[in-house]
Amino acid sequence: MTGSRNTVYLDYAATTPVDPRVAARMAECLTQQGAFGNPGSTSHDYGEAASALVEAARVQVAAAVGAAPADIVWTSGATEANNLALFGVANYQRESGRHMVTARTEHKAVLDPCRELERRGWRVTYLTPGRGGLLDPAQVAAALKPDTVLVSIMHVNNEIGVIQDIAAIAAVCAAHGAARLHVDAAQSIGKCPLDFAGLGLDLLSLSAHKSYGPKGAGALVVSRARGVQLEALQFGGGQERNLRSGTVATHQVVGMGAAFELASAERAAETARIALLRERLWAGLDLTGGVLRNGEPEQTAAQLLNVSFEDVEGESLLAAVRPFIAVSTGSACTSSNQEPSYVLRALGRNERLAESSLRFSLGRFTTEAEVDAAIEAVGRALTRLRRVSGSRTDR
Amino acid sequence: MNYSNLTRRHFDNPVCAGVLGGATVRRGAAGSRAQGTWVQFDVQIGLRDQESTVAAVRFLAYACPHVIAVADWVAQQAVDSPAAPVLPESVHSLRERFEVPIEKLGRLFIVEDAWIAALSSPYREISA
Numbered sequence: 001m002t003g004s005r006n007t008v009y010l011d012y013a014a015t016t017p018v019d020p021r022v023a024a025r026m027a028e029c030l031t032q033q034g035a036f037g038n039p040g041s042t043s044h045d046y047g048e049a050a051s052a053l054v055e056a057a058r059v060q061v062a063a064a065v066g067a068a069p070a071d072i073v074w075t076s077g078a079t080e081a082n083n084l085a086l087f088g089v090a091n092y093q094r095e096s097g098r099h100m101v102t103a104r105t106e107h108k109a110v111l112d113p114c115r116e117l118e119r120r121g122w123r124v125t126y127l128t129p130g131r132g133g134l135l136d137p138a139q140v141a142a143a144l145k146p147d148t149v150l151v152s153i154m155h156v157n158n159e160i161g162v163i164q165d166i167a168a169i170a171a172v173c174a175a176h177g178a179a180r181l182h183v184d185a186a187q188s189i190g191k192c193p194l195d196f197a198g199l200g201l202d203l204l205s206l207s208a209h210k211s212y213g214p215k216g217a218g219a220l221v222v223s224r225a226r227g228v229q230l231e232a233l234q235f236g237g238g239q240e241r242n243l244r245s246g247t248v249a250t251h252q253v254v255g256m257g258a259a260f261e262l263a264s265a266e267r268a269a270e271t272a273r274i275a276l277l278r279e280r281l282w283a284g285l286d287l288t289g290g291v292l293r294n295g296e297p298e299q300t301a302a303q304l305l306n307v308s309f310e311d312v313e314g315e316s317l318l319a320a321v322r323p324f325i326a327v328s329t330g331s332a333c334t335s336s337n338q339e340p341s342y343v344l345r346a347l348g349r350n351e352r353l354a355e356s357s358l359r360f361s362l363g364r365f366t367t368e369a370e371v372d373a374a375i376e377a378v379g380r381a382l383t384r385l386r387r388v389s390g391s392r393t394d395r
Numbered sequence: 396m397n398y399s400n401l402t403r404r405h406f407d408n409p410v411c412a413g414v415l416g417g418a419t420v421r422r423g424a425a426g427s428r429a430q431g432t433w434v435q436f437d438v439q440i441g442l443r444d445q446e447s448t449v450a451a452v453r454f455l456a457y458a459c460p461h462v463i464a465v466a467d468w469v470a471q472q473a474v475d476s477p478a479a480p481v482l483p484e485s486v487h488s489l490r491e492r493f494e495v496p497i498e499k500l501g502r503l504f505i506v507e508d509a510w511i512a513a514l515s516s517p518y519r520e521i522s523a
Contacts, residue, residue, distance in 0.1 A: 315396070390455035391457070
């Protein structure tokens with residue numbers, strides 16, 4: 001897929017375009033002829049129609065992750081879902097324990113709430129994964145304490161794509177008995193199978209816009225079967241089992257439901273196709289020399305490729321490829337106040353390599369021609385920048 | 396980050412990138428790759444009307460686009476000027492000319508330090 005400036009879009013992990021089939025379903029909810037009613041106003045047909053669509057979407061999302069429809073709590077996205085999970089458990093369990101476990105490589109939407117909880121008196125243990133990005137479940141077991149109330153570990157890392165062994169971590173939590181397991185699965189849907197009930201998960205955060213659904217829609221899956229209890233963070237209407245008050249945005253959740261249903265139906269074929277493209281991209285980049293692949297390749301989601309480039313300065317690399325490809329840098333910021341990717345730093349990459357890394361994320365609309373164009377653009381940039389820096393021009 | 400047209404032009408096509416060799420070339424560098432910014436100038440000195448002048452300049456830079464662009468501009472502008480350890484334009488003027496964010500000012504001083512180091516260095520045979 002190309003943008004208006006003919007740049008190849010390879011930033012699907014940041015967000016995806018809404019699938020036209022999803023957009024069509026959403027549009028049906030917006031206008032006077034559609035299901036525009038308030039889904040909470042079930043005293044008339046307009047509300048009933050909207051409510052029926054919301055509940056159908058709930059079934060679709062639940063089915064995509066192996067949960068019960070009643071477990072789904074709509075939110076504005078994964079960030080809100082993560083906040084509801086962490087603060088919700090912390091507040092509800094404040095008398096029984098004030099310790100949590102997470103990883104240094106989690107998304108900021110988990111790390112920042114953890115920091116805030118620390119300010120409020122909770123203790124948080126931050127685990128450091130191995131150099132490939134994977135946690136050893138034994139690390140989780142060793143970190144658990146008698147007063148641990150929550151373990152929060154992401155399924156697919158948003159920067160390097162490694163897939164954590166959630167089943168093993170769930171078993172560790174189950175053995176502990178008191179620690180709830182929350183999984184941030186914002187990057188997983190349509191890419192990696194996930195069985196919420198089968199794995200015995202307590203909480204699961206979901207996002208629509210990473211899976212060809214709309215921005216502003218997400219869900220927290222809260223296991224009723226496992227008796228998970230949360231304290232709400234917002235009040236005013238009692239929607240969503242009193243956990244998330246506010247009028248449910250029918251078109252948003254309908255879009256999320258449609259997107260998740262499509263993602264599940266097309267996952268096998270799509271991930272196989274994208275995995276081939278990803279390996280084509282890696283093979284092409286590897287030929288340019290001085291490239292290091294980040295994350296354990298055998299346990300990485302198909303859509304993600306994170307690469308560090310030797311002998312080039314990070315900001316210049318991003319600036320050189322920007323006219324041709326849309327990718328994310330490993331650096332959180334490209335001002336002089338550079339903060340290299342904390343994920344790559346946690347995995348042991350030095351500061352320079354962490355800065356000169358690019359995250360390529362492929363998606364439903366990525367083509368072979370686009371991958372080849374990206375390889376060419378990166379190759380040109382590397383040749384030029386290495387010539388300018390006087391390093392490794394003989395590659 | 397957005398860059399000015401001038402920055403983008405010199406960054407995309409740094410015509411003075413490279414090295415010079417010979418007995419009339421002075422070389423100086425500043426900064427460090429490990430710290431993220433390193434610049435080297437090779438300055439070929441000529442004589443005109445009994446005065447030492449800059450005959451040619453080449454630079455190498457492991458740096459952000461702003462620094463590469465400024466180094467390339469300096470290398471072009473310095474030709475035919477007196478061979479003195481003074482930039483063709485002050486660091487602050489360069490910052491304005493290239494619309495460099497204020498927080499990057501320190502990086503421009505590395506360009507200046509490299510220029511001063513080159514023009515202050517003794518002659519010695521340099522192989523290109």
